[in-house]
Amino acid sequence: QVQLVQSGAEVKKPGASVKVSCKASGYTFSDHYMHWVRQAPGQGPEWMGWVNPNSGGTYYAQNFQDRVTMTRDTSINTAYMELSKLGSADTAIYYCAREGVAAAEDTFDMWGLGTLVIVSS
Amino acid sequence: QAVLTQPSSLSASPGASASLTCTLRSGFNVGTYRIYWYQQKPGSPPQYLLRYKSDSDNHQGSGVPSRFSGSKDASANAGILLISGLQSEDEADYYCMIWHSSTSLFGGGTKLTVL
Numbered sequence: 024q025v026q027l028v029q030s031g032a033e034v035k036k037p038g039a040s041v042k043v044s045c046k047a048s049g050y051t052f053s054d055h056y057m058h059w060v061r062q063a064p065g066q067g068p069e070w071m072g073w074v075n076p077n078s079g080g081t082y083y084a085q086n087f088q089d090r091v092t093m094t095r096d097t098s099i100n101t102a103y104m105e106l107s108k109l110g111s112a113d114t115a116i117y118y119c120a121r122e123g124v125a126a127a128e129d130t131f132d133m134w135g136l137g138t139l140v141i142v143s144s
Numbered sequence: 145q146a147v148l149t150q151p152s153s154l155s156a157s158p159g160a161s162a163s164l165t166c167t168l169r170s171g172f173n174v175g176t177y178r179i180y181w182y183q184q185k186p187g188s189p190p191q192y193l194l195r196y197k198s199d200s201d202n203h204q205g206s207g208v209p210s211r212f213s214g215s216k217d218a219s220a221n222a223g224i225l226l227i228s229g230l231q232s233e234d235e236a237d238y239y240c241m242i243w244h245s246s247t248s249l250f251g252g253g254t255k256l257t258v259l
Contacts, residue, residue: 135189
């Protein structure tokens with residue numbers, strides 16, 4: 024079955040970077056854009072951007088443009104999101120979300136279970 | 145001011161219908177957007193429910209019951225998620241979303257209580 028398995032929780036100090044992975048299985052990895060969405064405690068989701076697993080192309084939300092990098096490794100069907108210069112406001116659950124295709128285009132039709140990132144001194 | 149505004153909470157009885165609204169900020173015409181709806185239960189990621197722009201441009205998520213449907217209220221500049229025949233399992237947070245200038249924007253969510 025389709026699965027997105029994310030890496031484990033992280034605790035980081037302010038100013039550090041974090042890299043979260045998302046391993047896809049059960050479908051053709053290169054056929055679907057992979058998006059990253061975060062959710063701070065008690066808040067709504069916040070979209071961060073996407074990576075095209077086929078080309079490696081990326082598009083980032085303006086709020087994150089200067090400190091986020093999204094990559095992928097097609098040999099192991101894994102997408103990555105690295106966020107630098109962490110601050111306390113970056114404490115959140117980070118989700119990878121697969122974009123649907125055809126009639127389901129522009130939908131996030133499958134989500135990982137999330138990776139909790141805590142930023143604390 | 146947020147682009148998408150949702151009531152923070154809503155309560156309804158089992159078997160009744162619930163109408164969840166998503167109001168777009170002035171300058172964002174609801175008629176031009178596809179409105180996406182996601183359901184999130186505690187400890188789980190959001191799940192896609194449906195997309196609605198018009199009766200001829202809409203999409204139901206895989207396995208989503210037909211008692212979840214979308215509509216719009218142009219006079220209120222709002223998208224609407226209608227849930228009929230409420231069940232206890234529908235108790236969750238519901239988020240609306242749009243794509244604007246290649247950017248995804250989420251509302252703050254409505255907590256639906258079924259009691």
